[in-house]
Amino acid sequence: MPARKPFVGGNWKMNLHTDDAVALAKSLADRFDATDKVDVVICPAFPYLAMVGKTLKDAGSGIKLGAQDAYFQADGAFTGEVSMAMLKDIGVDVVLTGHSERRHVINETDVLINAKTLAALEAGLEVILCIGEKIEQREAGQTHQINMAQLEYGLAGVTAEQMDRVTIAYEPVWAIGTGKTATPADAQEAHDRIRRCLKFGFEWGEAIGDKVRIQYGGSVKPGNAKELFGQADIDGGLIGGASLKADDFVAILEAAC
Numbered sequence: 596m597p598a599r600k601p602f603v604g605g606n607w608k609m610n611l612h613t614d615d616a617v618a619l620a621k622s623l624a625d626r627f628d629a630t631d632k633v634d635v636v637i638c639p640a641f642p643y644l645a646m647v648g649k650t651l652k653d654a655g656s657g658i659k660l661g662a663q664d665a666y667f668q669a670d671g672a673f674t675g676e677v678s679m680a681m682l683k684d685i686g687v688d689v690v691l692t693g694h695s696e697r698r699h700v701i702n703e704t705d706v707l708i709n710a711k712t713l714a715a716l717e718a719g720l721e722v723i724l725c726i727g728e729k730i731e732q733r734e735a736g737q738t739h740q741i742n743m744a745q746l747e748y749g750l751a752g753v754t755a756e757q758m759d760r761v762t763i764a765y766e767p768v769w770a771i772g773t774g775k776t777a778t779p780a781d782a783q784e785a786h787d788r789i790r791r792c793l794k795f796g797f798e799w800g801e802a803i804g805d806k807v808r809i810q811y812g813g814s815v816k817p818g819n820a821k822e823l824f825g826q827a828d829i830d831g832g833l834i835g836g837a838s839l840k841a842d843d844f845v846a847i848l849e850a851a852c
């Protein structure tokens with residue numbers, strides 16, 4: 596099995612305005628310099644992307660800049676939307692697609708999520724494709740089916756070469772922002788099934804499925820990060836609430852080293 600470099604993302608969601616966003620980025624850049632051991636991305640809200648990017652750049656940080664969403668069309672009459680090329684233009688490296696809040700609050704479909712994933716890759720960005728089941732789906736024993744379906748739809752049309760820039764975030768919806776975390780064993784079981792789907796469910800072949808990083812997301816905190824990240828198929832995490840505090844996020848990053 597190839598050694599996979601852990602990858603940890605901070606999803607700031609619709610939080611932090613100018614001063615707090617810049618201060619948090621600066622603090623992370625000053626306090627965490629082990630990006631040789633773990634890839635790190637922080638995802639501020641759209642208005643703060645450029646200034647957070649500048650803060651990271653001025654500090655000489657290896658932390659990447661991520662966007663929480665973008666539209667799939669290249670340009671034109673799409674009022675309120677932001678294209679992948681625009682993000683690339685201002686220095687964004689990574690874009691999230693399929694986050695559960697976009698699926699279940701904004702009602703994005705698998706077809707739209709796939710279009711966004713393809714557009715981001717086409718624009719040269721990295722993608723973190725988020726998947727995961729809702730509580731009623733888990734209780735109905737459908738966790739793996741939901742994950743497989745979201746993977747198959749989300750990655751339809753992605754080429755083997757593009758898979759180098761794809762990370763999967765497994766985020767059980769019931770664990771996001773709730774303080775409830777999947778047990779490390781349950782999370783590992785889901786990640787193992789996801790990896791098997793990546794290895795055997797697509798035409799890229801097994802070697803690519805082995806290389807893809809699969810993050811866990813859902814109430815990861817300094818106290819549970821080490822055990823989660825220690826599982827064989829958990830290659831880091833996507834962190835919401837705990838990424839808003841430098842102390843907590845740095846402790847989580849250190850747990851991934």
Ligand code: PEP
Pocket residue numbers: 606608766770771772773774812813814815833834835836837
């Ligand atoms: C997320 O926003 O992707 C997330 C996992 O949030 P939290 O860590 O707060 O559960």
